[in-house]
Amino acid sequence: MSPIFSPVHGIHTAAGRYLRRVAYEDAPPARSGEATSAARHVWQIAFGLAVRRRFEPDSPLAEIRRTVTAVLQHHAAAALPALAAEMLIRDALGETVPVDEIDDAVRSGAHLLLFAGLVEELAMTDGELEGLVMEAEELAVEVIAEAVRDQPAASAASLSFT
Amino acid sequence: MGQSGTLDNTATAAGRLLLESLGEESPARSLSRRHDSPRTVRLLRELFTVAVRRSFVGRDPRDVTAYVRDLLEYQSLPAGGQLAREAEAVIRSVLGEPELAYGIPDLRRFELICHIVGDLARPPGVPTAELVALVHQAEWRLARFDRPES
Numbered sequence: 001m002s003p004i005f006s007p008v009h010g011i012h013t014a015a016g017r018y019l020r021r022v023a024y025e026d027a028p029p030a031r032s033g034e035a036t037s038a039a040r041h042v043w044q045i046a047f048g049l050a051v052r053r054r055f056e057p058d059s060p061l062a063e064i065r066r067t068v069t070a071v072l073q074h075h076a077a078a079a080l081p082a083l084a085a086e087m088l089i090r091d092a093l094g095e096t097v098p099v100d101e102i103d104d105a106v107r108s109g110a111h112l113l114l115f116a117g118l119v120e121e122l123a124m125t126d127g128e129l130e131g132l133v134m135e136a137e138e139l140a141v142e143v144i145a146e147a148v149r150d151q152p153a154a155s156a157a158s159l160s161f162t
Numbered sequence: 163m164g165q166s167g168t169l170d171n172t173a174t175a176a177g178r179l180l181l182e183s184l185g186e187e188s189p190a191r192s193l194s195r196r197h198d199s200p201r202t203v204r205l206l207r208e209l210f211t212v213a214v215r216r217s218f219v220g221r222d223p224r225d226v227t228a229y230v231r232d233l234l235e236y237q238s239l240p241a242g243g244q245l246a247r248e249a250e251a252v253i254r255s256v257l258g259e260p261e262l263a264y265g266i267p268d269l270r271r272f273e274l275i276c277h278i279v280g281d282l283a284r285p286p287g288v289p290t291a292e293l294v295a296l297v298h299q300a301e302w303r304l305a306r307f308d309r310p311e312s
Contacts, residue, residue, distance in 0.1 A: 062223075065259075
């Protein structure tokens with residue numbers, strides 16, 4: 001296991017902590033544009049986990065649209081494209097949908113904001129949210145370890161979004 | 163809606179132009195050449211609305227995604243990215259989600275409408291009589307929306 005993931009209980013990465021702060025509306029998701037690829041990967045996995053908890057693969061599109069609309073209205077300043085956001089959710093549900101050519105910053109912004117919206121809709125407790133983020137971190141560990149191998153001098157702090 | 167029309171029964175010159183284009187070997191390309199006639203472009207937009215609603219209202223909305231993918235692949239256009247999302251947005255914009263297409267430039271929207279109308283409303287898939295009836299309906303919509311307020 002990567003040294004980043006010590007056996008200490010709780011969220012281990014700055015990316016995970018940032019994700020939790022976004023879910024608590026305690027951090028500006030606009031900073032997602034500065035994220036590392038490892039951090040983006042954690043967010044993408046967490047987003048996928050939340051999507052699959054909230055929706056079934058055959059959930060009505062209108063239900064998905066309601067979630068997207070609510071999130072985009074709540075975060076109008078982020079100006080996320082509605083259809084791209086919807087497609088990211090459907091992609092996470094396993095549908096074949098057009099998700100190419102979505103800018104990294106837009107993609108991560110959507111992952112973060114939709115994740116926060118889904119956590120809100122699911123009325124997750126602090127413990128459930130922490131468990132979800134930790135699960136995403138564990139699933140992302142190979143990618144993060146790869147990033148560490150590619151940058152051996154980098155400290156754990158470099159895995160944050162800053 | 164009448165189903166016994168011929169090309170000559172079409173009331174307007176714009177309608178006849180659209181029907182001529184739809185009868186050609188490459189309808190989308192032919193339709194795209196009509197861009198210099200504002201009346202024809204407006205009629206084409208109405209025909210697009212009519213054709214899309216007749217094809218998709220009452221169906222699973224996910225059918226739109228699959229249809230767009232098939233259409234773009236058939237046209238050898240990229241089917242997994244921005245163009246596909248824009249095509250879906252343009253279609254869904256006339257199915258009750260107009261906001262989806264707000265950011266799409268007019269020229270791109272026109273090109274997509276040409277491709278979609280050229281596919282949804284052309285013989286032999288759509289019989290000539292039905293096609294004429296569709297254009298009549300589009301003309302009626304155009305006349306209704308162009309009517310000055312009294």
